[in-house]
Amino acid sequence: xxxxxxxxxxxxxxxxxxxxxxxxxxxxxxxxxxxxxxxxxxxxxxxxxxxxxxxxxxxxxxxxxxxxxxxxxxxxxxxxxxxxxxxxxxxxxxxxxxxxxxxxxxxxxxxxxxxxxxxxxxxxxxxxxxxxxxxxxxxxxxxxxxxxxxxxxxxxxxxxxxxxxxxxxxxxxxxxxxxxxxxxxxxxxxxxxxxxxxxxxxxxxxxxxxxxxxxxxxxxxxxxxxxxxxxxxxxxxxxxxxxxxxxxxxxxxxxxxxxxxxxxxxxxxxxxxxxxxxxxxxxxxxxxxxxxxxxxxxxxxxxxxxxxxxxxxxxxxxxxxxxxxxxxxxxxxxxxxxxxxxxxxxxxxx
Amino acid sequence: xxxxxxxxxxxxxxxxxxxxxxxxxxxxxxxxxxxxxxxxxxxxxxxxxxxxxxxxxxxxxxxxxxxxxxxxxxxxxxxxxxxxxxxxxxxxxxxxxxxxxxxxxxxxxxxxxxxxxxxxxxxxxxxxxxxxxxxxxxxxxxxxxxxxxxxxxxxxxxxxxxxxxxxxxxxxxxxxxxxxxxxxxxxxxxxxxxxxxxxxxxxxxxxxxxxxxxxxxxxxxxxxxxxxxxxxxxxxxxxxxxxxxxxxxxxxxxxxxxxxxxxxxxxxxxxxxxxxxxxxxxxxxxxxxxxxxxxxxxxxxxxxxxxxxxxxxxxxxxxxxxxxxxxxxxxxxxxxxxxxxxxxxxxxxxxxxxxxxxxxxxxxxxxxxxxxxxxxxxxxxxxxxxxxxxxxxxxxxxxxxxxxxxxxxxxxxxxxxxxxxxxxxxxxxxxxxxxxxxxxxxxxxxxxxxxxxxxxxxxxxxxxxxxxxxxxxxxxxxxxxxxxxxxxxxxxxxxxxxxxxxxxxxxxxxxxxxxxxxxxxxxxxxxxxxxxxxxxxxxxxxxxxxxxxxxxxxxxxxxxxxxxxxxxxxxxxxxxxxxxxxxxx
Numbered sequence: 001x002x003x004x005x006x007x008x009x010x011x012x013x014x015x016x017x018x019x020x021x022x023x024x025x026x027x028x029x030x031x032x033x034x035x036x037x038x039x040x041x042x043x044x045x046x047x048x049x050x051x052x053x054x055x056x057x058x059x060x061x062x063x064x065x066x067x068x069x070x071x072x073x074x075x076x077x078x079x080x081x082x083x084x085x086x087x088x089x090x091x092x093x094x095x096x097x098x099x100x101x102x103x104x105x106x107x108x109x110x111x112x113x114x115x116x117x118x119x120x121x122x123x124x125x126x127x128x129x130x131x132x133x134x135x136x137x138x139x140x141x142x143x144x145x146x147x148x149x150x151x152x153x154x155x156x157x158x159x160x161x162x163x164x165x166x167x168x169x170x171x172x173x174x175x176x177x178x179x180x181x182x183x184x185x186x187x188x189x190x191x192x193x194x195x196x197x198x199x200x201x202x203x204x205x206x207x208x209x210x211x212x213x214x215x216x217x218x219x220x221x222x223x224x225x226x227x228x229x230x231x232x233x234x235x236x237x238x239x240x241x242x243x244x245x246x247x248x249x250x251x252x253x254x255x256x257x258x259x260x261x262x263x264x265x266x267x268x269x270x271x272x273x274x275x276x277x278x279x280x281x282x283x284x285x286x287x288x289x290x291x292x293x294x295x296x297x298x299x300x301x302x303x304x305x306x307x308x309x310x311x312x313x314x315x316x317x318x319x320x321x322x323x324x325x326x327x328x329x330x331x332x333x334x335x336x337x338x339x340x341x342x343x344x345x346x347x348x349x350x
Numbered sequence: 351x352x353x354x355x356x357x358x359x360x361x362x363x364x365x366x367x368x369x370x371x372x373x374x375x376x377x378x379x380x381x382x383x384x385x386x387x388x389x390x391x392x393x394x395x396x397x398x399x400x401x402x403x404x405x406x407x408x409x410x411x412x413x414x415x416x417x418x419x420x421x422x423x424x425x426x427x428x429x430x431x432x433x434x435x436x437x438x439x440x441x442x443x444x445x446x447x448x449x450x451x452x453x454x455x456x457x458x459x460x461x462x463x464x465x466x467x468x469x470x471x472x473x474x475x476x477x478x479x480x481x482x483x484x485x486x487x488x489x490x491x492x493x494x495x496x497x498x499x500x501x502x503x504x505x506x507x508x509x510x511x512x513x514x515x516x517x518x519x520x521x522x523x524x525x526x527x528x529x530x531x532x533x534x535x536x537x538x539x540x541x542x543x544x545x546x547x548x549x550x551x552x553x554x555x556x557x558x559x560x561x562x563x564x565x566x567x568x569x570x571x572x573x574x575x576x577x578x579x580x581x582x583x584x585x586x587x588x589x590x591x592x593x594x595x596x597x598x599x600x601x602x603x604x605x606x607x608x609x610x611x612x613x614x615x616x617x618x619x620x621x622x623x624x625x626x627x628x629x630x631x632x633x634x635x636x637x638x639x640x641x642x643x644x645x646x647x648x649x650x651x652x653x654x655x656x657x658x659x660x661x662x663x664x665x666x667x668x669x670x671x672x673x674x675x676x677x678x679x680x681x682x683x684x685x686x687x688x689x690x691x692x693x694x695x696x697x698x699x700x701x702x703x704x705x706x707x708x709x710x711x712x713x714x715x716x717x718x719x720x721x722x723x724x725x726x727x728x729x730x731x732x733x734x735x736x737x738x739x740x741x742x743x744x745x746x747x748x749x750x751x752x753x754x755x756x757x758x759x760x761x762x763x764x765x766x767x768x769x770x771x772x773x774x775x776x777x778x779x780x781x782x783x784x785x786x787x788x789x790x791x792x793x794x795x796x797x798x799x800x801x802x803x804x805x806x807x808x809x810x811x812x813x814x815x816x817x818x819x820x821x822x823x824x825x826x827x828x829x830x831x832x833x834x835x836x837x838x839x840x841x842x843x844x845x846x847x848x849x850x851x852x853x854x855x856x857x858x859x860x861x862x863x864x865x866x867x868x869x870x871x872x873x874x875x876x877x878x879x880x881x882x883x884x885x886x887x888x889x890x891x892x893x894x895x896x897x898x899x900x901x902x903x904x905x906x907x908x909x910x911x912x913x914x915x916x917x918x919x920x921x922x923x924x925x926x927x928x929x930x931x932x933x934x935x
Contacts, residue, residue, distance in 0.1 A: 177561025
């Protein structure tokens, strides 16, 4: 009987999450976040971002990006102070950066090491996102808070070349529209305010013209190629070594040649917005000629992905590389023909 | 035993616990209660539309200005009961993107369902919110769509598009709002109206919900509601000053300083100067430029609000009259010869004749019909405290003037005497102040402007009393220039209530008058009692303010036996009145 009474009380206590509860968590989270202002403000690149404070003396974890390419980096603290900040180190593989706010002490902060030691959040977990999206807040104004659910813990299908994101590890995919301009580097927290991850950049699916909202988990740990060798990098290590000035970032991955592998297909002139990708001719001796592509073939699929236009075909081909084998399906007459191409080295343009 | 109990606890955890069910039931009950008051707004002919919400049983509903913009004076409104009602435009706030409309009941005086207004200053980021409306105009049977989400931020500032549609002090939500939700209500989880949904941050994702929507706070709308009910095309305010943020290397905490000022604005006359630090405005601390704009943006023009500034480490509080924001209406272009004949413009659909009966066009008003209604209601209430109609004989007021610590006997006469020479009425207001006679003829051509402001230092006490006399005895007939309802404004009576303005504030109904190019403003308490008034003789000049106290009944009419006189920053003095003689003409 006594035990029953205890259980009833536990349930009552759980029944108390008054309206105020999330307001309190919002205030507590906001107190550990900064608004970052740097370079940008042109060609759709915004000059503002979000960061989370990771030490009392002003280390801030944020997203890597052109925002930080300035000696004039500034942050606004939650109490309205405007302070200078310096870039400490960037880890391109994590798409993360550590900056240091100058002349501050005793700031409330997130303990990244402790958060990273916790288990990953499961899909279905209820979350809150805190960002300075759209530069709504300046000075002492609070971050925007949004609520949602983790839909999946998965790798984004970056290898398809549809999404452009430097971070290749697993992410939390969110059902809330958190990844707006300026939101990268924001905090993803649980409903009790525990740090779960760092909100990612705006990410558009070029094929479907849809946007995905994701966060990099605070436990992020991925294997990356560092020059010739392979190496494990983690967000927690990045923060802890970075704050001691001991973190060595991985070499920036070599940009795969922008033009992709050589195929030798000459398409019809791209005259309208969605010119169908008809083959005009093939260059003699090219992979296309070797594979037997013919004029008037209509390219319908590349590696199983539908291709609707000349532009779409070029976009996909730009992400290929020499030596890669691609499988096309072309419409020839009223039949679909499979064609396999081994891409060659692109010759230097004359 | 213990094992069984723990198991029972686990089972209870797997099924939705009672608190979840209770929360769900509560939410359903709240939605059920508020949905009858949600309005689907359509232009006549069905071209476009938005949402709205009923706020009183007479059928008054709030929506966005941008929903009724270009729609004309009447529109159609559907309620969740599936019935389409005729509606008429009542009041407009173009800068704040708010419109008040009135639905016409199908049966005379049948009350409409409506929702209570909440206190949006109590809303916090992290609170739940419920939006209702007609996104994408999906509902052809007018049943509102419900979306549920979180308050993402409060006291947000969103820049205007030009001068209009400035969202100040607004509520940011992740609750999904889309085109068609415009003008619809935002509720807290108790079903109280906390805002009117109006816009979102959209960039590259097209005009659909991007997780960032904004609602105009209901507390801002409450400030304008008196104006809106009075059919006014309202204007927002400017202080007449621009501000900047500064901080020094050793103190990164920002200070908000006055950058530049217009020199004929009230704030300047009250002593505010460039480089003064703004500390508090209308009771709120000013910590950023956005917050300054937020405070300024929630008040109508003409309101007087307290402002605290710091200069040389000394704080000072002043009461500032806010100037108008929108440029003055352009003068009508002159006719340039006859215009070619044009046929009548085709109406897209015939407007409801019944709704058009409630519409009257006039410059400066969204619907002058409602101004007349509000004005007449105000005057009827005022007359319950004393009807002075027809008492146009020579008024004699006797008592003492207390000024600078001294009391002197005073006798004031207000007379409209026939002038033998011109055979017209000659109006003379005179004061005998301990043997010194001041006399003023307000209607004399080329009058000495100093005489019109007698006694010296009062800013025009005689003129103010003359206008008060006309207001009481002649009402509309006494004011050929203007005689309109001016909405609601805060009033700060002086009698027996010294101290900070915020503690003295009374929200008053305003009557605006103009006679012989002299403008007056008269403030009435909710019960119709005349609290005071002010009379201004020129733009950019301080008015003479008279504040009525010690109301005593004299012959069935309440009359003030104490009148405090204020001119600019100076308290001129106090009239302590012993007797009134108010004969009929």
